[in-house]
Amino acid sequence: MQKYIKIPIFFLSLLPILIIFYQIIFNQLGPEPVKEITHVTGNWTLRFIIITLAMTPLQKFTKLNFWISYRRMFGLFVFFYASSHMMTYVGIDYRFDWSSISDDIVKKKFIFAGFLAWLLLVPLALTSSKRMIRLLRDKWKKLHKLIYIISLLGIIHYLWLVKVVTVEPLIYLIIIVILLMLRVKMKFN
Amino acid sequence: MKKYKQSEITPEKIYKKRRKFIKSIGLGMSSLSLSTIPFLNKGYSQNKNELTSYEDITTYNNYYEFGTGKGDPFKNSQEFVTKPWSVTIEGEVDNPITLSAEEIISLFPSEERVYKLRCVEGWSMVIPWMGFSLSKLLNKVSVKNSAKFVEFESIYDPLQMKGQKYPVLNWPYREGLRIDEAMHPITTVVTGLYGKALPNQNGAPLRIFVPWKYGFKSAKAIVKIKLVENMPTSSWMRSSPREYGFYSNVNPNVSHPRWSQATERVIGEGIFSPRIETEMFNGYGDEVANLYSDMDLKKNF
Numbered sequence A: 001m002q003k004y005i006k007i008p009i010f011f012l013s014l015l016p017i018l019i020i021f022y023q024i025i026f027n028q029l030g031p032e033p034v035k036e037i038t039h040v041t042g043n044w045t046l047r048f049i050i051i052t053l054a055m056t057p058l059q060k061f062t063k064l065n066f067w068i069s070y071r072r073m074f075g076l077f078v079f080f081y082a083s084s085h086m087m088t089y090v091g092i093d094y095r096f097d098w099s100s101i102s103d104d105i106v107k108k109k110f111i112f113a114g115f116l117a118w119l120l121l122v123p124l125a126l127t128s129s130k131r132m133i134r135l136l137r138d139k140w141k142k143l144h145k146l147i148y149i150i151s152l153l154g155i156i157h158y159l160w161l162v163k164v165v166t167v168e169p170l171i172y173l174i175i176i177v178i179l180l181m182l183r184v185k186m187k188f189n
Numbered sequence B: 001m002k003k004y005k006q007s008e009i010t011p012e013k014i015y016k017k018r019r020k021f022i023k024s025i026g027l028g029m030s031s032l033s034l035s036t037i038p039f040l041n042k043g044y045s046q047n048k049n050e051l052t053s054y055e056d057i058t059t060y061n062n063y064y065e066f067g068t069g070k071g072d073p074f075k076n077s078q079e080f081v082t083k084p085w086s087v088t089i090e091g092e093v094d095n096p097i098t099l100s101a102e103e104i105i106s107l108f109p110s111e112e113r114v115y116k117l118r119c120v121e122g123w124s125m126v127i128p129w130m131g132f133s134l135s136k137l138l139n140k141v142s143v144k145n146s147a148k149f150v151e152f153e154s155i156y157d158p159l160q161m162k163g164q165k166y167p168v169l170n171w172p173y174r175e176g177l178r179i180d181e182a183m184h185p186i187t188t189v190v191t192g193l194y195g196k197a198l199p200n201q202n203g204a205p206l207r208i209f210v211p212w213k214y215g216f217k218s219a220k221a222i223v224k225i226k227l228v229e230n231m232p233t234s235s236w237m238r239s240s241p242r243e244y245g246f247y248s249n250v251n252p253n254v255s256h257p258r259w260s261q262a263t264e265r266v267i268g269e270g271i272f273s274p275r276i277e278t279e280m281f282n283g284y285g286d287e288v289a290n291l292y293s294d295m296d297l298k299k300n301f
Helices: A002-025 A033-062 A066-093 A098-107 A109-126 A130-136 A138-144 A146-161 A167-188 B012-029 B031-036 B043-048 B054-059 B072-076 B101-107 B134-140 B179-183 B235-239 B285-292
Strands: B086-091 B097-100 B111-119 B123-133 B149-154 B174-178 B188-193 B207-209 B222-228 B263-266
Touching: A002 A033, A002 A066, A033 A066, A033 A146, A033 A167, A066 A109, A066 A146, A098 A109, A109 A138, A109 A146, A130 A138, A138 A146, A146 A167, B054 B123, B086 B101, B086 B134, B097 B101, B101 B188, B111 B207, B123 B134, B134 B179, B134 B188, B134 B222, B149 B179, B174 B179, B179 B285
Parallel strands: B086 B222, B123 B263
Antiparallel strands: B086 B097, B111 B123, B123 B188, B149 B174, B149 B222, B188 B207
């Protein structure tokens, strides 16, 4: 049963990037297409971080186990959208102009936070297979707690980037803080 | 806003053709005639860049009074009432005065001025503004010697401007220039663009445009021009003094604390066109560099 749900969820999760491809082909990304792609992929990264972080609390509260079986897929979508986001910036926006990019990483704290967040995602993506879970056991659990730091870096990345703080990053911030606090609460219960 | 019949509006393609034609006359007759057509042959647009499309200029705006999204100003400003409209010029002047927008527009004939707009966010447009030098307006009120700065105040009307219901910025929007900057001939009072009246989302009925500074220095929908002795505090300076200086000249060598200013993206280009290098004073250094000859522009950013 779960498999039948997983496949549509997988394709649903791909929808944002498919929409972007459609918009690129039919030229519907507006006057500043590169920025638009950067923003959309960045937004979806944060949304998938939230979805991923929501799985464990949902399992605890609903006492239904199936939530957890989606967690890895959503986590990999975090990595997928974060990588698309970064590749848009590195490849399309800055055309692999490494001197400008490294200059940005050092000087711009929002780029630094974003880059660090992506870097921390890499080991999580690499150790996401069942084999690695078995191999690493307790260490795997510890390692994957990095997602808490990544989620905070991600939202800081967004907050530092905007000229004035608007509703959207604040909503993300609030949800992420709630999801992290639930974990503290679950730990003490 | 005056309603234009469809037939009155010059289609963009024809408009561009006409401009080319005028330019070619200028070139053909003599180099002298070219240099006497004001601003037609100025800098950037001529050799480097095409005009940005009317659609992009009027649908991609930073105008937080109508919302923080780029498409918000177009969406939320269509019902904005700009009639009646008055502009007060006061402060350190001999003859303070209040004029209606119509009076100002009819007193000072507008001419076409093609200038590049460079936003602090790292994008640019080339816009065929209509307008006249702010100095003409200021000379009308006889500015006193004590006036060292000019402060611009935009309209405050949260009923019509839904963005003003939120404290995103310190409303009303304020900006300022040093008196010599304000008196510079390329500092423009904008009355229109693409040969038409100024659309609401671009700052109707009257806005300022300062070509060599980041876009936010050019206040929209102005209601007050105040000549003052001391450097005014702009809305953006108040919001983040570390990030937005009073001068805010376009300067590729001074990074914004959060992003680089070395390059910019040209609005309307496809996703595979590269960024272009940002020019000092947005390419208007020949005209304005002398205003800052004895200043450290890294300190006075």
